[in-house]
Amino acid sequence: MDLALAPETLARWQFGITTVYHFLFVPLTISLAALTAGLQTAWVRTEKEKYLRATKFWGKLFLINIAMGVVTGIVQEFQFGMNWSDYSRFVGDIFGAPLAFEALIAFFFESTFIGLWIFGWDKLPKKIHLACIWMVSIGTVLSAYFILAANSWMQHPVGYKINEATGRAELTDFWAVLTQNTALTQFFHTITAAFLVGGAFMVGISAFHLARKRHVPVMRSSLRLGLVVLIIAGMGTAISGDLLGKVMFKQQPMKMAAAEALWDGEAPAPFSVFAYGDVEKGHNKVAIEIPGLLSFLANDDFSSFVPGINDVNKAEQEKFGPGDYRPNIPVAYWGFRWMIGFGMASLGIGVLGLWLTRKKFLLPPGLRTGDDEVPHLVLFRTALSPKLTRWYWIVALWTMGFPLIANSWGWIFTEMGRQPWVVYGVLRTRDAVSPSVSQAEVLTSMIVFTLLYAVLAVIEVRLLVKYVKAGPPELTEADLNPPKRIGGDDAHADRPMAFSY
Amino acid sequence: MELHDVWFVLIAVLWIGYFFLEGFDFGVGVLTKLLARDRTEKRVLINTIGPVWDGNEVWLLTAGGATFAAFPEWYATLFSGFYLPLLLILVCLIIRGVAFEYRAKRPEDQWQTNWERAIFWTSLIPAFLWGVAFANIVRGVKIDQNKEYVGTLLDLLNVYSVLGGLVTLTLFTFHGAVFTSLKTVGEIRDRSRALATRLGVVTAVLALVFLIWTQVSRGDATSLVAMAVAVLALVAALGCNLAGREGWSFALSGVTIAAAVAMLFLTLFPNVMPSSLDAAWNLTVTNASSSPYTLKIMTWCAAIATPLVLLYQGWTYWVFRKRIGTQHIAEAAH
Numbered sequence: 001m002d003l004a005l006a007p008e009t010l011a012r013w014q015f016g017i018t019t020v021y022h023f024l025f026v027p028l029t030i031s032l033a034a035l036t037a038g039l040q041t042a043w044v045r046t047e048k049e050k051y052l053r054a055t056k057f058w059g060k061l062f063l064i065n066i067a068m069g070v071v072t073g074i075v076q077e078f079q080f081g082m083n084w085s086d087y088s089r090f091v092g093d094i095f096g097a098p099l100a101f102e103a104l105i106a107f108f109f110e111s112t113f114i115g116l117w118i119f120g121w122d123k124l125p126k127k128i129h130l131a132c133i134w135m136v137s138i139g140t141v142l143s144a145y146f147i148l149a150a151n152s153w154m155q156h157p158v159g160y161k162i163n164e165a166t167g168r169a170e171l172t173d174f175w176a177v178l179t180q181n182t183a184l185t186q187f188f189h190t191i192t193a194a195f196l197v198g199g200a201f202m203v204g205i206s207a208f209h210l211a212r213k214r215h216v217p218v219m220r221s222s223l224r225l226g227l228v229v230l231i232i233a234g235m236g237t238a239i240s241g242d243l244l245g246k247v248m249f250k251q252q253p254m255k256m257a258a259a260e261a262l263w264d265g266e267a268p269a270p271f272s273v274f275a276y277g278d279v280e281k282g283h284n285k286v287a288i289e290i291p292g293l294l295s296f297l298a299n300d301d302f303s304s305f306v307p308g309i310n311d312v313n314k315a316e317q318e319k320f321g322p323g324d325y326r327p328n329i330p331v332a333y334w335g336f337r338w339m340i341g342f343g344m345a346s347l348g349i350g351v352l353g354l355w356l357t358r359k360k361f362l363l364p365p366g367l368r369t370g371d372d373e374v375p376h377l378v379l380f381r382t383a384l385s386p387k388l389t390r391w392y393w394i395v396a397l398w399t400m401g402f403p404l405i406a407n408s409w410g411w412i413f414t415e416m417g418r419q420p421w422v423v424y425g426v427l428r429t430r431d432a433v434s435p436s437v438s439q440a441e442v443l444t445s446m447i448v449f450t451l452l453y454a455v456l457a458v459i460e461v462r463l464l465v466k467y468v469k470a471g472p473p474e475l476t477e478a479d480l481n482p483p484k485r486i487g488g489d490d491a492h493a494d495r496p497m498a499f500s501y
Numbered sequence: 502m503e504l505h506d507v508w509f510v511l512i513a514v515l516w517i518g519y520f521f522l523e524g525f526d527f528g529v530g531v532l533t534k535l536l537a538r539d540r541t542e543k544r545v546l547i548n549t550i551g552p553v554w555d556g557n558e559v560w561l562l563t564a565g566g567a568t569f570a571a572f573p574e575w576y577a578t579l580f581s582g583f584y585l586p587l588l589l590i591l592v593c594l595i596i597r598g599v600a601f602e603y604r605a606k607r608p609e610d611q612w613q614t615n616w617e618r619a620i621f622w623t624s625l626i627p628a629f630l631w632g633v634a635f636a637n638i639v640r641g642v643k644i645d646q647n648k649e650y651v652g653t654l655l656d657l658l659n660v661y662s663v664l665g666g667l668v669t670l671t672l673f674t675f676h677g678a679v680f681t682s683l684k685t686v687g688e689i690r691d692r693s694r695a696l697a698t699r700l701g702v703v704t705a706v707l708a709l710v711f712l713i714w715t716q717v718s719r720g721d722a723t724s725l726v727a728m729a730v731a732v733l734a735l736v737a738a739l740g741c742n743l744a745g746r747e748g749w750s751f752a753l754s755g756v757t758i759a760a761a762v763a764m765l766f767l768t769l770f771p772n773v774m775p776s777s778l779d780a781a782w783n784l785t786v787t788n789a790s791s792s793p794y795t796l797k798i799m800t801w802c803a804a805i806a807t808p809l810v811l812l813y814q815g816w817t818y819w820v821f822r823k824r825i826g827t828q829h830i831a832e833a834a835h
Contacts, residue, residue, distance in 0.1 A: 067602035070555065071595040077565045081580030082587060089648070092573020093791040097798060100566035104806045107559045112814050115552035123820055163792070168573075170792040434581040436649040445588045452592060456599060463606055487820055496831035500544060501551045501605050 008433040011083040014446040016415075018075050020408050021453050025069030027407055030144060030191065031198020031233075032062040033137040035225065037130070044130050049475060050217045056479075057218065057472035058202070059133075061464060063118065068460050070111065075449070077103070083442065087422055087432035094160050094171045095150050098178070102146035110139030122498035126482045144194070145187050152183035154423050155414070156251040162426075169426065182251060185244040192236030193343070193410065196403040199233050200346050202226025203353060204400030205468050210374050211393035215471040217372050227354045234347025241340070242297065249298040252424055254312040254325060255417035258332035260294055261287075262308045269294035269306035272333075279329050282310055320425070327419040335413030343406035349399045356384070356392065504800060505790040508571040509773065511803055513766040515567055517759045519560035520631070520669070524758055525751075526550040526557055528677015530597070530624020533617060535674070536681070536696055542689055543617055544830045547601065549684040552821050554601060556814055558594065570799055574648055574789035575773045582642065582650025583634055586657060590627045597623035628673045629666040633657065636665025639715060639765050641783075644776035648784060661714065668704070668711045672761070675700040676754040679738065683747040686824035694742060697750070701739040708735060712761065715768060724767040731760035 036059045043051035077099070080088045088096075113135035120129050153160075159176030160169045171177070206223035209215045249256045257263075261275040263282050271293030277284035292302035299306075307315075309326055316325040356377040360368065367376045367383055376383040377392055384392065422429040478498055483489045529550050537543040550557075569576040580587055596619050604616035640661050643652035678697035682690050712728045720728070738753035769775070773789050776782035790796065 063602065064606070067599055071598040074558075074562065074594050074598075075591055077562045078580050078587060078591060081565075081569065081576045082584055083581070085577035085581035085649075088569060088573050088577040092569055092576060093795045096566065096568075096570030096573055096576070096791065097795055100563070100570040100799060101802055103559065103563040103566040104802060104810070107562055108556065108806075108810045108814070111559050112556040112810075112817055115555055116817055116820065119552040119821065171795045171798075174795075174798050434577075434584075435647075436581050436651065437584050441584050444585070448588065448592060452595065456595075459599075459603065463603060466607070487822060493823075494828050497548065497825075497829050500830055501547045501601055 006430065007435075007439070008430045010439060010442040010446060011433050011437075012429065014083060014442060014449065015079065016412070017446065017453070018072065018079065018449055020411060021457075022069070022072040022076060023407060023411060024404055025065055025072065026144075027190075027194035027197040027403070028201060029062070029066045029069045030137075030140045030194040031196075031229070032058060032065065032201070033133065033140050034195075035198055035202065035229065036062050037133040037137045038225070040130050040133055044126055049480075050221060052475060052479065053472035054218045054222055056475075058222070059117075060467055060473075061201075061205075063114075064460065064463050064467065066114065068456065072453070082445075083434050083437060084422075084432050085434035085436065087427065089168065090427055090432070091153075091169050091423060094153060094157075094169055094177065097171065097174060098146040098150040098153075102143050102150075106139045106143035106146060108139075110136055110143065113139065119497070119499055122478055122483055122492075122495075123488045124482075124486060125484055128486065129482065141191065144190060145183075148187045148190055149178050149183040152180060152186050153177050155186070155248075155418060156180065156182040157423055157426050169423075181247055185240060185247050189237060189240035189244045192233045192240050193403065193407050195229055195233035196237055196343060196346055197407060199226050199228075199230030199350065200399045200403045203230055203350065204397045207393040207396035208468065209471060211390060211397075213374050216374055218472045220371065220373075220375065223353075223357065223375075227350050227357070230346060230350030231354060234343065234350055237343050238347070241343075245297050246300070249306070252418060253307050254309065254316070254327065255332065255414070256298065257307060257309045257312055258327050258329050258417055259336035259413065260306075261329060261333045262294065262306060263310055264308040265305055265311045266308070267295070267305035268292040268303045269298070271297065275333060277329075279326075323420070325420060327417050332413055332417040335409045335416065338409040339406045339413055341406075342402040342409070346399055346402040346406070349395060349402075353392070353396060504793055504796040505571070505786045506771075507800060508567075508790065508796055509766070509770060509786045512564060512568055512571065513763060515560055515564035516766075517762045519557070519564055520673070520758050520762055521755050522557035522560055523554070524628075524669075524673040525676045525680040526554040527624045527628040528674045529681060530620050530677075531628065531670075531674045532677050532681060532693075532696070533624075534621045536678070536689070536693060540613065540617075541827045541830050544605075545685055545689060545825055545827055546681055547604070547620065548825055548830065549681055551601070553814075553817060555598070556817065558598070561594075567799070567803075571791055571796060572773055572784075572786075572789045573791060575784055578644060578648050578650055578774055578784060578789075579638070582644075582652070583637070583657065585654055586630050586634060590630050593623035593627045597627075625670065629670040632666035632669030633662045635669075635762075635765055636662040636711075638774055639665075639719065639768055641775035641777035643778050644774065644782050644784065645778065646782050648782070648789075651778075661711075664707065664711050664714070668707050668761075671700060671704040671707055672754075672758060675704045675738075676751075676758060679742060679747065679751045679754045682742070683751050684824055686826040687828075689826070690824070694745070694747070697742050698739065701735070701742060705732075705735055705739065708732070708757075708761065712764065715764065719768040720764075721767070724764045727760050727764035727767055731757050731764060734760060 036055055039051050039058060040055040043055055113132045117132040117136060120132060158180045159171060159173030161172050163170045202222050203226035206219040206226055209219040210223060260272050261277055261284055262269060263284065268291065270289035270291045272287055272289050274288040275284045276286040294306050295304045296302050313325050317323065356379065357375040363378060364381055367378050369375050377389050418424055420428050422432045529546050533543045533546050537546055600616040600619040600623065604613055637657050642650060643656060645651045675697060678693050678700050682693035682697055685693060709732060712731060716725055716728050734753045734756040738750045738757060741750035741753060771786045772783045773786060774784040
């Protein structure tokens with residue numbers, strides 16, 4: 001079989017490229033919306049200028065990012081129909097509903113209130129303006145929930161029956177689709193992972209400025225907020241990841257066996273740290289393992305049996321007929337490790353950072369710093385040397401990328417680990433592709449999207465860098481005197497807009 | 502009226518909402534080239550839609566999502582069948598959104614000029630292509646017994662569909678000019694009204710030919726009523742524009758769009774995508790729809806969410822009700 005020419009191969013590549021790319025912007029949008037809203041709340045409550053400057057600074061980066069998230073999201077709404085028409089016909093009854101809910105409830109929320117927030121600085125009273133960014137934040141979270149409920153149904157279909165007459169899946173219990181444990185744990189995991197991205201983003205950029213002793217009051221607060229978010233989110237991803245793993249061991253044993261390159265079931269089953277194997281023969285040549293840990297991850301004990309790839313493959317052949325039911329094992333195995341590795345590395349760097357920059361009672365009196373000073377990095381009783389301090393700031397800056405790598409691999413792992421199924425146990429990926437779309441058409445769109453996205457990535461990153469380097473803006477008279485009336489105060493009818501495109 | 506009929510109406514309403522709202526912001530995008538004399542005027546125009554274009558675009562996403570949920574077969578056939586034109590629309594919408602957001606974020610002249618060009622073309626192309634797409638849906642395309650589109654790209658380009666594209670392009674640009682004369686102040690407002698008159702006349706001629714063609718070949722009594730409303734509203738919009746009644750003119754150009762889209766949907770019903778090969782292979786509200794259970798859930802969702810959406814989107818327009826002139830455009834701080 002020539003894989004490159006299988007009808008679904010190009011469509012899968014295109015879906016992978018456009019979706020992984022889209023998801024670089026999504027988690028940052030979700031987390032920065034909430035963090036910006038939090039900072040603006042701090043400004044409204046305390047009236048401390050540093051919080052308003054922080055709101056404007058992070059808000060601007062948030063807007064540069066969400067623009068990309070929004071436009072790449074448009075493709076997502078249509079490409080099921082474009083490239084996966086048989087999938088759409090088969091599951092539209094079920095899968096379409098959360099998508100429509102997402103648009104009708106979440107997208108309208110997000111995009112209407114983002115407009116109000118961007119242009120509303122001199123049009124809305126302070127508290128109403130603040131409410132707008134919270135609405136945006138709620139919109140992003142709702143959006144995540146609906147789309148994850150839809151994805152969870154592909155991982156673990158519930159609340160449906162197959163209509164023999166039409167040959168289509170039909171919804172029987174929408175509540176089950178929205179509240180099944182796959183959806184809830186996946187939502188928990190994805191949201192915490194999103195905040196891991198936002199926390200690391202704040203830590204990295206704050207570290208960049210603090211290392212240069214610039215914009216200290218704003219960056220000091222931002223660093224602290226970023227570190228706390230990074231740690232809470234990091235622990236959240238670990239807990240939710242464990243829960244999701246246990247769900248997956250039950251619902252998709254093949255995915256988890258592949259994640260561990262566990263060829264044959266074992267009791268107790270070990271966790272693989274490193275493995276190199278032969279996929280054709282179905283065994284590992286080299287394996288470094290921690291005994292019993294996989295049993296714990298699957299079943300909460302250190303002795304139980306965990307089925308292997310070969311066992312599950314045989315079981316699925318008996319259930320679904322002859323065929324190869326194994327996903328791409330190296331991708332699943334390494335994807336799983338990159339996800340955990342980069343995610344937990346972010347957490348580790350966050351914990352280290354929070355300890356190094358601790359305040360008050362935990363710190364010897366001579367090393368305590370004021371709000372407008374760069375904090376000393378203190379390991380035990382003395383500050384780190386300038387060289388080590390610099391190194392921490394550099395590592396913190398690089399950490400910005402880690403959760404993004406973890407998020408991407410997490411999705412690649414969970415989607416590729418489900419193969420050859422698009423809806424697990426119900427519809428194969430090869431039966432989901434659009435029969436009327438030619439290879440040439442898919443190739444065209446794939447090249448167009450890839451080139452367009454590459455150009456936009458360069459533009460976006462350079463713009464982010466420009467605004468990161470510029471730092472928080474100076475506040476103007478208008479910033480400090482928001483209007484009292486909706487629509488803006490009449491006294492300033494001819495004043496230039498506070499923000500204009 | 503069964504639920505799938507209700508959803509046929511709701512899908513029509515979503516497209517009407519989309520073309521009413523994004524219609525004028527496509528129009529404003531086109532006008533950045535036709536109307537604005539310098540960069541400040543371009544920015545005046547862009548900022549009339551600045552706070553709202555994103556919310557307007559969600560009507561499209563919702564139309565897409567609702568079609569997926571309520572008529573999966575329609576969603577599947579339409580978007581896989583019109584693959585390359587849809588790709589072009591998506592590429593335009595991607596660039597367009599980024600262009601609005603990024604244009605003013607760098608001071609370099611070349612940077613801003615590039616994004617301004619992008620705004621013009623990415624507003625013009627979809628405004629044209631949506632008309633082509635809808636004319637083809639109404640005209641019927643090659644759909645086989647498996648509900649698959651079996652035509653080619655060239656089949657989608659015919660006199661009727663190109664005329665449909667020109668109608669949406671001119672109608673949206675007219676709608677946009679009426680909108681900018683309502684939303685701007687100063688000299689640009691007068692020029693906007695003058696241009697609206699000329700655009701309105703061109704639109705009226707093209708639309709009349711297209712709508713009569715549609716009525717004669719596929720219409721019935723109900724579509725005739727919709728057509729009459731569209732034509733009368735367009736003439737009245739032109740009259741109000743001449744009389745300087747900008748608010749009325751905008752409302753009436755909106756009615757024109759709504760009635761014209763309604764007419765297309767009325768000629769379709771009960772089909773959603775007729776086959777030009779064999780009427781037995783038409784996609785209809787019955788053979789393309791979801792199960793009654795899904796439609797029931799969707800109906801509840803729409804019944805609760807849609808009024809709320811209208812309420813807070815309407816509120817946005819109220820918040821940004823003031824006219825914008827060149828004096829409101831600050832030298833951008835970078």
